[in-house]
Amino acid sequence: MQLAAFRAPALVGVSGAAAVVLLRLRDPHESGAYGLCPFLAVTGQPCPGCGGLRAVNDLAHGQLVAAAGSNVLAVVLVAVLAVAWVLWLVRRARGRIDPMIVLDRRVGVAVLGVIAVFGVVRMTPWGSWLGP
Numbered sequence: 001m002q003l004a005a006f007r008a009p010a011l012v013g014v015s016g017a018a019a020v021v022l023l024r025l026r027d028p029h030e031s032g033a034y035g036l037c038p039f040l041a042v043t044g045q046p047c048p049g050c051g052g053l054r055a056v057n058d059l060a061h062g063q064l065v066a067a068a069g070s071n072v073l074a075v076v077l078v079a080v081l082a083v084a085w086v087l088w089l090v091r092r093a094r095g096r097i098d099p100m101i102v103l104d105r106r107v108g109v110a111v112l113g114v115i116a117v118f119g120v121v122r123m124t125p126w127g128s129w130l131g132p
Contacts, residue, residue, distance in 0.1 A: 005092045012100060013085060024060035028053035048073060048119035051132030070132060073118050 028034050039047035051071030058067035059078060067075050088100040103111065121127035 005095075005097055006089070009085065009089050009092055009100070012088075016081070016085070020056060020060050023053060023057045028057050045123055046132050048115050048122075054132070072130060073115070 026033055034053055037047055037050055039045070040050060049071070052074035054070035055067040055072075055074040056078060058064075058070055059075065064075070084101050091098060118130065122130035122132075
């Protein structure tokens with residue numbers, strides 16, 4: 001097993017960890033801490049990612065319920081990416097050199113569909129509990 005095989009997973013892991021540390025140290029719950037959401041500025045409506053930074057900040061502080069309240073989709077995405085990264089490391093350890101995640105067209109369209117439906121539903125009165 002060559003160490004070079006772990007270069008990409010290591011870079012992804014370090015980048016992800018750095019992002020979590022940044023979000024832990026600089027609180028996105030404070031207005032303007034990370035600038036302005038362009039989608040929100042143009043449309044006046046929260047994008048599907050609104051609350052994502054707050055959700056990761058809450059996760060970094062061990063507050064799962066608060067994170068889900070900020071953006072449940074972001075919480076699910078973080079969990080999926082963490083599992084995918086660990087499985088990627090396992091595959092690399094077994095000698096398989098492949099990307100972290102490979103989505104076929106149908107799965108990619110389904111993921112985009114879930115994001116779109118989430119974005120629309122959270123702006124309705126009966127889905128407002130999903131809002132940021």
